[in-house]
Amino acid sequence: MTKLIKARNLRKSFGPFEALKGVDLDIERGHIIGIIGANGAGKTTLINAILGLTDYDGELEVMGLPPYAQRDELMKDVCFISDVAILPKWMTVIQAIDFVEGVHPKFDRQKAIHFLADTTVPLNKKIRQLSKGMIVQVHLALVMAIDASLLVLDEPTLGLDILNRKKFYSQLLEDYFDEEKTILITTHQVDEIENILSDVIFIREGRIMEQSSMEEISQHWFVLHPTTDNIDAARALGPQQVQSTLGRTAMVFNNRPRSELEHLGDVSRLSLSDLFVTLMTRDA
Ligand SMILES: Nc1ncnc2c1ncn2[C@@H]1O[C@H](COP(=O)(O)OP(=O)(O)OP(=O)(O)O)[C@@H](O)[C@H]1O
DSSP states (O other): OOOSEEEEEEEEEETTEEEEEEEEEEEOSSOEEEEEOOTTSSHHHHHHHHTTSSOOEEEEEETTBOTTTTHHHHGGGEEEEOTTOOOOTTSBHHHHHHHHHHHOTTBOHHHHHHHHHTSSOOTTSBGGGSOHHHHHHHHHHHHHTBOOSEEEEESTTTTOOHHHHHHHHHHIIIIIOOTTOEEEEEOSOHHHHTTTOSEEEEEETTEEEEEEEHHHHHHHEEEEEEOGGGHHHHHTTOOSEEEEETTEEEEEEESOOHHHHHTTEEEEEOOHHHHHHHHHHSOO
16 A cells, blocks of 8 residues: 655755755554644644645655645545634634535535534634634534545644643544544644654654654653662663753663663653653754
8 A cells, every 4th residue: 555645855945944854754544643843843844745735845745646736636635724724704603514515525514513512612603703712623623524534733722722622632533533544733732642643753953853653652762760879870871861850860761671771760651742852952
């Protein structure tokens, strides 16, 4: 089966500035992938290239198609929501549902209504009368009701409170995702998506720093809190990062067996946000 997304030496320049500096990427179907990076790292630029919203240099195929040249074809099986997406303010929620039903053959009206039934969004109100968070919920309901192979979510939960963010991600898993679908998510709320991701891509200054499954990360990255008398011995094992807070030292290790660390102190798995900090702050 062809890869869902394949990129080789993907580059994108804005004048003299290179936002993507030669990205290689292989993404298979049936994964939920977090694209994580600091502000300005190139996440949205990468997503825009995948969606055919921008031209680029290098090789890129999404479901076997070159996205920029064959965007219309690609969009039949791709669904996308971004933090800047807008809905017409004069429409009521139900009119927005009618509209998407009219233009998208893979839209399931009942599903959208079902998602919204679980929220406080009134179907008969105009978009302009809704709160910011409610508008996001309408967007998400519309998008999740489309049976697309690839769902791209660029900061999908901006403006949602923490309860609704959690609800959204659990709905995404329970009601939307299956092994034929692939979801790409960018967000700065890394810890909130950690549990739903199957894979993660870290991007820094237009380059991919790491692409791993969550399982690989939990097998290869650890944080050690060494006991005071073991700090020097732990340091000698070459931690990727050392931090001391309130007299407690934390060391991040990569590719050291857990058994080698355990006799030096407490060992735990590294959270995605701590891995992000480690990858972004150590030398490129
Ligand atoms: N149209 C454009 N013209 C010039 N520079 C651009 C343009 N779009 C993006 N850039 C630059 O490319 C770089 C990557 O931007 P991008 O929006 O992809 O970052 P990001 O990782 O999505 O950041 P954030 O987390 O802040 O949304 C930034 O330095 C940005 O200033």
